[in-house]
Amino acid sequence: MLSSRGLWFLVVVSLVLMIGAFAIPYYSVVPAIIAVTLLLWFMLEWTLFHVRSNAAVSRLKITRHVLQGGREVPMVWAGLPFEVRVTIENPSAVSIPFAVMEDRGAVATERVEGSTKRFVSIPAGAVVGIVYTLKAPSPGILRFEGVKVRVADLNGFFYRRVFLRDAVEFLVLPPLTDDDGKQRATKRDNTLPPPGIHRLRRPGSGSELLDLRDYRPGDPPKMIAWKASARRDRLITKEFENDVPVRAVLFLDTSEGVRLGPPGNTLLTRMAGVAAAVAQASAGNRDLVGLTTFDEKESKASSPARTKIHMIGILRRLAEASALQPGVAGVPMDQLTRRAYPLAQDLYPELMTKRVNSMPLSRLWIPLLDRKYGWIALVLLLMGLGLFSLGSMAMSTAIFDPEVLADRNSLKTDVLLAARKWFLRSINYAASLVPAKWPLLAKFAWMNLMFVVTFFPPATVAVIFWFFHGIRGWFGDRKTELTRRKQLATLFSLQDGTGPDGIERYVFDDDAFAKRVAQFLQHHLLRCPVPLYDDQGRYRFRCIEKAPVLADAMLRAVGRARDNELYVLLADLSELGADLGPVIKACRVARARHHHILVIVPWPADVPSPDDPDGATTASAAADEDAPGRKSWGATKSKPGAKGKMGRPGDMKGNSLVKFVRQSLTKQYHESFKTLRRELGRVGATVMRVNDGDPVRLVLDRLDRLRGMRSRR
Amino acid sequence: MSPQSRTPETSAPDAKAAQSELLREDGSIELTQRTRFHLLFNDPAIRNYVIAAFSALAMIFLILAQQGGDLGGLLIVVIGTAGITLRWTAAPAFVLFVLTYFMVFPTGAPIGATPMSWEIEEGLFRPHDLMLAMAVMVYVATQFRILGFVHQAIAVEGAVRRHDEPVTRRPSAVISSSELGMLMFVLFVMVVVGQLVWWVLNSVEIMPGEEFPFKWIGTSRRYRRLEDAPGGMPAGLTRFVLMIGLFGFGVLLARLVFGYWRLRAMPPAEGAMILIDDGWLETKRERSRQEKWRIWGRERAKTMAEAEAKEAAKTKGKR
Structure with missing residues (x-):
């Protein structure tokens, strides 16, 4: 909502206000007063924009008409221009001072006249329109998704983008052609050729004689070949060829x-x-x-x-x-995401914002055990913890129950003594690393840190490894890819009605995700470049x-x-x-x-x-x-x-x-x-x-x- | 006809007129410096804004010159003019900073500034301050609107503008006749309200120990006294707390109102999306683990099936 211009303005004014109100108010109050005034003006603009956004922008309505040959049509002919009329109505009592409307035109069409984009102000209760002429050069399906509306205040501090979805599809029929395969320009019914029939050498009702045969009861008398009957002295019937179309x-x-x-x-x-x-x-x-x-x-x-x-x-x-x-089989997953994500952003802007389709940092953190070597780090960590517990136990035993350590023949005693020795040596080593001139609190903190680091160095390395292994997920391509995939997965789950169940499935299951993205792209008639050749x-x-x-x-x-x-x-x-x-x-x-x-x-x-x-x-x-x-x-x-x-x-x-x-x-x-x-x-x-x-x-x-x-x- | 193919430069008069008409209606045409000047000084609707902006700059210069800060005034005029004509987006910020500096050091040299204890008391509703505030407001507002006419009116889609993303200017055809007048009225009201807010900020004292922690003391008594009232906050801290309080309360109230309004106007799909996302946030660990195991099981089954098939083929070959 807040544009970078608005953000910078807010920062600058706040800075001037801080200086004016707290640093120089006894030299001049003018900067403070001006800053307060500017801040009030900014807040007024913010309020007005929100009012417009909620009252007017959210209630915009869209209607679309496609006309060919001067009348509204449910499908169009290829090769002939047709007009697209989109009207947007603002039924609210609040006007929108500046909006940019852009109709998301159908693919595989040529624009003949007009523009799909219009810069308008939409008064309360008014209707504004976009009119343009297209031509579809080839048969297929035209899909109009809707109109993108971008609204801003007049100073450029705030903006909002909405997509008025009104998905309609129109069939583009192949062009009308005549016998020569050329564009038909004359009225068809007046130029019809004679019926296209031909004679088939099977008995029928044609006019050409096919054969003669013996009379069978029921044959019509007019079919009797009298001359032949007289010659053969029995009734002979004529058979004619059949007239059938090709x-x-x-x-x-x-x-x-x-x-x-x-x-x-x-x-x-x-x-x-x-x-x-x-x-x-x-x-x-x-x-x-x-x-x-x-x-x-x-x-x-x-x-x-x-x-x-x-x-x-x-x-x-x-x-x-x-x-x-x-199909998109064989297309790399990142390509599919790269293709589908901008489309989803364009068509479903309100469903793809972080406010409703979030990606927390905890989900981006790479789990340690995702890789086999992560187990090594975990084992090292556990060893460190175990050793620390043992050392603590030995220390407490030495303080509260020293008799246990006096038993020289017990294995437990040997272990506890060794642990205690390790513990004390680590403390001494950590203490030796503390600079003498530091304050007491800093000394204490530094000594603790050194103790943790030097107590069991493999565990420290494992902790550092775990940290850097996990935090890699917060940056770079992995973050972008996973965030986009999750957002798309949430959108698909919403559309499929699977709820939260579908999200992680799409995130983990490459096949399911590829299939769904392909379906999404095909539904919106967007093509994805596919590899023509396999690995071999x-x-x-x-x-x-x-x-x-x-x-x-x-x-x-x-x-x-x-x-x-x-x-x-x-x-x-x-x-x-x-x-x-x-x-x-x-x-x-x-x-x-x-x-x-x-x-x-x-x-x-x-x-x-x-x-x-x-x-x-x-x-x-x-x-x-x-x-x-x-x-x-x-x-x-x-x-x-x-x-x-x-x-x-x-x-x-x-x-x-x-x-x-x-x-x-x-x-x-x-x-x-x-x-x-x-x-x-x-x-x-x-x-x-x-x-x-x-x-x-x-x-x-x-x-x-x-x-x-x-x-x- | 793509926006890139339409060049605003042409020589024939008819073509020029057509071009001007196109510029007035189509905000996606990138302007050259020449066309920008043409638009600023020839388009009647935009010209009004330019005149207002230059008038505001002149007024700032006059007021500063009258206070002995003619150098500052000149600097502000230069920066402001550059901002208007060369679409310098940082100009308002520089004007504000320069103005702040020259209000403390009118001569420009950072010496000789003396604090005046009566400044806060007497700094309210002074005619030249009102005029200066009005002039600065007019300049800032018109500068941003002019930027919208000749440069960019709506924020770009991403964090930075893509190379192939066309500009989105506000074409002059959508400027209404009453727009500038309405702006001036709003700014005047804001100037008055700003003075009032400053007055309130300096007239209230916070007494944390009292039952009702706010006390109206007015400006005159407060800033002539030598020490703070017992139990009261220092003047600067009071201003700060009040300012933050007023701002925070205002924002909170507005967020509540607009947030509720937005919820009321929310389409069903957006609401469903929020529910799905919240459901996922609560259960993402478990679901993630399940899916990971499912994929792992599938991969394992696939590997085993391949191994079995290989074994079967080997057995068949032996037979």
Whole structure:
């Protein structure tokens, strides 16, 4: 509450008051009077600020509206600007003379117009607002947490920060596109093409003749082929082809590997964009579209359909899938805390203050027995105490019961005599260390101290060790880390409803804490940089478990299929290598049932095209500045600042090493892609990269081909 | 458009006007020295504060010059002007110290100061003292407000300002028209109240032995006497005890009132947090020990399982 300016002002005025009132009042009373006046003014400001803080700031109310296309919407379209209106009402009878309001905007958005911050004074009963325009470039989820309000008095002596929490989430649906995959600008209903049906060589109600067969009772008379019946002298019935729509099933990979990258620019987002365009374009042709999302654990399928509700459902699922975040397994604990703590401070300032979320020094003290060598210190301490007790007992025995010490044949007597001798020698030694010129009290204190120190030096060392061992916890990184962790743990315990039980569990149990922090970060849509490679240099996000899941989903789709269908696999399969077996088997089954398979592989932005081997170096060099967490071949080995130190021979070596590693990884990735293409090509699946031309167009062409091929039969 | 990308310097008149408008409304723009001068002397709302501050400095100079402390007056004007124009945050403190010094040694040389036993008695409600106190109050208050306009109005988030943390000025668009007038009125009242408090502090004597330990004696009798009343405290000690007592009582009362008010207005989550934290504080040793043992047991079980698995693998290999 009290700012540093206020604190300094208070100190200076108090000092002037002390001087004026007690040192120089008989020379001049003016400094004292001025200091008293300033102090009174300061206290008046303090009182007024508290009144405002309790009466007005605590009662501020927030409302939020998101408008797109001039009306309030529950979800927004990607690629189109939308307006955010936040209003803050001061329902109290006290005005706030100066406040800074800052809306905590959603991540992965671009600000088109306006500002999220406003400097205002809020009169009593008034409403002030923040209006700004955003644009979400990619599908996903927008989360608005609330508004940070900072209030201060006009002199800057006091301040208070509150966060008006009003967490709302808005789905960002993939952009509306037309058949060419471009942003749709015309009204959809007026440009609908004819129904997208094709003929199926199964009996149905189409117009093309399929076959002739013997009449069966119940066949409609109009179906009787009279000429054929006359020739064969029995009733023959005509059978017509069936008219059915073309079906496309999209399989979208949502595994951890494709979730990596900066918000709004992940492989998953790009694939979801392609899937949305394909789905809309197919629906525009009246074809049926289904969507199956899968990851390492499970798949979720929706059957092909072409209703508007179904399309909205698909877009919603794609938006939700785009917002998925990678797990934080393998992320060091301090990184997680470093990420989560400022977020908690921002969003829950009143719950993270030391007043309500404390960390006493006793908890920071490092217990002696936390380490094995602590037991040694304890044993030494106990030995010292035991020896002291023995010495005291010997001394008291010598004074009060001297006959005991006269018995020369007893072991007890020998021990007591030895202890007494030790005790006396220590006292004499301590007395010899006392300076003669010191006052009596100082002499006494010094002698006692020396006696304690010299009586049993190992115990003294143990005490000193215990002290320095324990007090280390009060300083440095350990203190910061433990304090932050405890405060976060308390917040989590409050949110989970576990009470004080959960606090120490989160403090001690790294796994539980990491899991909860990840949940916290994901809940607030904040990404944490994750290590891409494990200790042995292996890529951690190959996600080989997704191959059987995808295969199962494909087989289920084949089992449900009623016609020759197109399966579009939007999946990162390049890294699977030898683990691709289940997918190949599923493809083989699908091809055996005359389904078509198109595999669209997302391609990392910093890996050059396999058709452009010369571009490897330039593309990879341009990708040096990639965001952390993104799948980047240079990210593992390159060091920050390496570019600026090219002149030194060591760095030259380092750079060439980085280049070499990058080229090897690129080559390896190209090889994996070629293997994938070859393996899937063998079973009749077409493989392409997501940035290879226009995948949407290709899918639509394939659908047309599917339609036309059947009509040619 | 980030605050860093907006540069307040521009040459075109329209752009300048737009820039001025932006400066008036956006408090996160870092000001250059040139823009600061522009704001101080051209923005009408801020200019009023600047005029008030310079007037106060001039008044301090005149009063000190009239008392023979023209050097001190000049020094205060120089420091105060530097504080206003160069956003020197320590200027009010220096002005106070310099003023204190020159009130004792008007010529500036630390010699010739003589104590006056009537100073406390006659030092109340003197017109030039009232004017000087008012001038100092006006200067200090306006200096802090001007700092808020051109430098920093709200304390930074951490203990020190982060490199990338934008400034938070108070833009002139939020200055109300009655603000300066209200400030002057409040300061005038404070000056009068300050005199009264000083009068009370010097008019009461503490008699620890009495049934009611306070006695109103007025200023005239107290400071002309040669020795303290029997059983009474010395004058300086009395002032000190009264001052501490008044201050402590005031703070205690305010804390009680505002503390209760805060409890009443406390949101449920904050209350729950206090309960959880208190519960933890009382039981942290036991809970800490339990969790330590639990983790130790888990680690031990893991090690044993690994050893068993290794043993099983070895046995399988032998077979």
